[in-house]
Amino acid sequence: MTIVKKKKRVSKKSKTAWRKHCDIADVEAFLEDQRLEERLGKFETKPDEELFVLDTKGEEEDVKPDIKPLSAKQLKRAKLAETPKCFHILINSSKVSDPNAKRNTVKQPGTKSTDLSKLSEKRQLEKGTLQKKLELMKKNKKLAVVKRKKGQTNRQRYDKDIWEKSELEAKGIPETLCDDFISPEAQLHNVPVTKRLRSKPPPPKTVVSRAAVEVPHPGVSYNPSYKEHQELLQEVVVHEQMMMKKQAHLQRVTTGMFRKITPQEKENQWLEEMSTGLPHPHNPATDQDPTEEPSDDEYKAINPPVQNKKKDHKTRRKQKERILEKEKLKRQKIDKQKITDIYKLRKIQASVSKKEQLDAKLREKRTSKRLQRATTALPALNAHKAPVKEPEFVDPKQLTGDLRNISGSASLLRDRFQSLQRRGALAASKIMMTKRKKLKKYYKPGHKVTDQDVDNFMKKSQAKAMATLLRDK
Known part of the structure; x- marks a missing residue:
């Protein structure tokens, strides 16, 4: 037996209650169909050819034509003309006409010419620059087309012999x-x-005008004359003075800037700085000021109270007069300075012209010096600079006068190598000294070793370490 439920009576006073308790699915389906017909068109307006297909073949099997399947490359090229799926949503498929037939067309920003652009185009037309620009654009387009075609054409001549x-x-x-x-x-x-x-390495920008081999000074000879030896001695003295001056400058601006004090003075100074503002530990009575009167726990302000004393009319008038007088004096001083500057114009002009002439001379001198340095500059073979040659000197006591008793003071191989670097024939090198590991030495005891042998070994090792330390210093 089916049970018929009694309909529940509800209030439909408000819109929400009406929507909640009323079934409007059929109305929504009808409206959806109506909107679909508006977008795609009504069936009554469409011809029969679009709605029906006339079957003339019957139930015969279709014979598939023998078509060669497309390759993957051909399929990709065929899909190039199709609209991508990401742009399908942007295509308007609605059949609904625009309700506003007289809609204004909005142009993109920049398409409409402004008054300023019209004026500039008119000026360019009058001058002929616009015509030149158009001709240049056409010429560049033609050149680009020719260049692209030339790059696409294959080589037709095979005149290269690979053998x-x-x-x-x-x-x-x-x-x-x-x-x-x-x-x-x-x-x-x-x-x-x-x-x-x-x-x-890049070739030298300028021709090197240096001598093939540097000729040494005549005073370096094993049997020089007195005059040549003194000239070389003077050059060495000047060089050493320059080096001493440079060393003194470095000492002055580094170590000499700091004051040397003893450890005791340093400790006393530190104690004095750290104890500033603290009561003295030995004599606390001296911390109190003897001039102060004994207080009876009464509060006293550090600064006395300030009275709000108003200024009267006379005081304000005098203040305004002083300000006006100060401004008047300032104006008079400025006017006087203007008059003096007018009289100084001729002098200033003469000094400026003199300064310009001096700057022109210095500029010309620097330019000539730069050009002269560039003509004799070495090619930049690497980032290192060639070693500077220091003056050689032989002590008069070591002069022998013959080749038999002469003693070599320098390395011939190093001298020639550095000479090639200074003349730009070889790239300047940098000496890379590897740090040797310090080997720990110890005495291996044995059954035949006595205490005296161990003491001798320790003394020798200590003496060697001391000699090494002195040599390093």
Whole structure:
């Protein structure tokens, strides 16, 4: 037996209660169908060809044509003309006409020419610059098209003979290394795996006008004349004075800036600085001021009270008169300074012209010096600078007068190597000294070692360490 539920009577006084207790699904479905017909068009207005298909073949099986399937590349190219799926939502598929037929078209910002742009175009037309710009744009477009076509065209001439090169050149070795006196192993060793040589240093910007070999001073000879020896001695003295002056300057601006004090003075100074403002621990009675009167716990302000004394009319008038007088004096001083500056114009003009002439002379001098330095400048082979040559000098006591008793004071190999660096033939190098590890030495005891042998070994090691320390200092 089916139970029929009694309808529940509810109030439909408000809109929310009406929407809650009323079924409007059929109305919404009707409105949705109506909107769909507005977008896609009504069925009554569409022709039969769009709604129906005339079947003329019947139930016969369709014969698939023998079409070669497209490759992946061809499929990708075919999809280029299609609209991407991300832009499908932007396509207007509605059939509803615009309710406002007389809608104003809004142009993009920048498309409408302003009064200023019209004026500038008119001026360019009058001068002819606009026509030149258009012609230049057309010419550049033609050149770009020609360049693109030239890059796309393949080489039609095959006049290159791949067998004309030698075996070494075919391997990637340049002609500069294909010499008779260089072995093939050395040639192949200089060419990396990529068959390209290392980047060469940039060539010198200017021609080096230095001498091939620096001629030493005549006073360096084993048997020099007195005059030449004294000239060399004077050069060495000047060089040493410059070095001493430089060393003294460094000492003055570094170590000499700080005052030297003893440890006791430093401790006393530290105690004095740290105890500033604290009561003295030895004599507390001296901390109190004897001039102060004994207080009876009465509060006294540090600053006395200030009375709000009003200014009368006379005081304010005098104050205004003083301010006006000060302003008047200031104006008179400015006017007087203007008059004096007018009289000084001729003098200032003469000093400015003199300064300009002096600056022009200095500029010309610096330019000539720079050009002269550039003509004799070495090629920049690397970041290091060539070592500066120091003057050589032989003590008069060591002069022998013959080659038999002469003693060499310098290394010939180092001298020639630094000479090549100073003349730009070799790149300047930097000495890299590796730090040697300090080996710890100890005496290995044995059954035949006595205490005296151990003491002798310790004394020798201590003496060697002291000698090393003195040498380092």
